[in-house]
Amino acid sequence: MLIDTHIHLDLYQNTNIDELVDEALQKGVKILIDVGIDILSSRLAVKFAEKYSNVYAVTGIHPHEAKFVNEKTLEELKALVNNPKIVAVGEIGLDYYRNLSPKDLQKKAFLAQLNLAKSLDLPVVVHDRDAHEDVIKMLKEVNFPSGKVLIHCFSGDVNFLNEVLKMGYYISIGGPVTFKNAKKVVEVVKNVPLERLLLETDGPYLAPHPHRGKINRPVFIPLIAQKIADIRGISFAEIEKATTENALKFFGIKV
Numbered sequence: 705m706l707i708d709t710h711i712h713l714d715l716y717q718n719t720n721i722d723e724l725v726d727e728a729l730q731k732g733v734k735i736l737i738d739v740g741i742d743i744l745s746s747r748l749a750v751k752f753a754e755k756y757s758n759v760y761a762v763t764g765i766h767p768h769e770a771k772f773v774n775e776k777t778l779e780e781l782k783a784l785v786n787n788p789k790i791v792a793v794g795e796i797g798l799d800y801y802r803n804l805s806p807k808d809l810q811k812k813a814f815l816a817q818l819n820l821a822k823s824l825d826l827p828v829v830v831h832d833r834d835a836h837e838d839v840i841k842m843l844k845e846v847n848f849p850s851g852k853v854l855i856h857c858f859s860g861d862v863n864f865l866n867e868v869l870k871m872g873y874y875i876s877i878g879g880p881v882t883f884k885n886a887k888k889v890v891e892v893v894k895n896v897p898l899e900r901l902l903l904e905t906d907g908p909y910l911a912p913h914p915h916r917g918k919i920n921r922p923v924f925i926p927l928i929a930q931k932i933a934d935i936r937g938i939s940f941a942e943i944e945k946a947t948t949e950n951a952l953k954f955f956g957i958k959v
């Protein structure tokens with residue numbers, strides 16, 4: 705059994721979600737973690753989690769949306785989070801690549817949500833794009849519990865990986881590792897200990913080779929697992945076992 709630890713079900717258009725979930729199940733991708741990016745999509749993630757027994761929700765405000773965060777947003781998020789199918793706060797973090805919200809507001813929203821997660825004893829799913837230093841700095845500042853941080857769609861180099869590992873965090877790897885021009889992420893995959901690695905699609909985005917540019921689906925998770933197995937020269941079964949155990953442990957899901 706495999707787990708897609710990062711998907712945005714609400715962002716699929718013209719797609720039958722029943723079929724998407726079902727085809728994943730047929731191919732052994734048994735659990736999907738549906739991640740919110742704002743209040744509306746977080747509410748939808750909870751709805752999907754309530755509808756499908758094998759879907760769990762992560763709720764939070766993405767750094768792109770940080771400029772819209774106010775007291776009320778945080779209250780709404782807090783009210784939402786008290787649900788047994790919510791397994792983390794996310795995706796939260798910093799994005800200095802697209803800078804769709806001013807940096808100071810991104811930091812403010814990230815900090816508020818780190819504190820919320822900490823107070824609820826929930827893990828966090830972190831979005832980090834060209835903001836490695838500040839992400840680590842803020843996690844350190846709030847003294848966030850080490851085993852409860854997942855850096856999703858890891859885009860750093862091996863140096864940053866080492867820093868993340870030293871902190872005791874997890875990383876997740878998706879479609880980009882299969883791209884023909886992938887170099888940095890291939891090095892990361894060679895160097896990450898198996899007990900810190902999770903798999904994700906980030907669907908509907910970032911479909912793996914040979915589906916690059918098309919709509920990503922959880923059914924493509926085996927392609928990512930196989931590529932990682934090839935890079936490391938180990939079996940698919942080993943990747944499957946390790947990443948599934950890690951995901952269940954990280955999100956506190958019992959099967």
Ligand code: NI
Nearest residue numbers: 710739795906
């Ligand atoms: Ni995402």
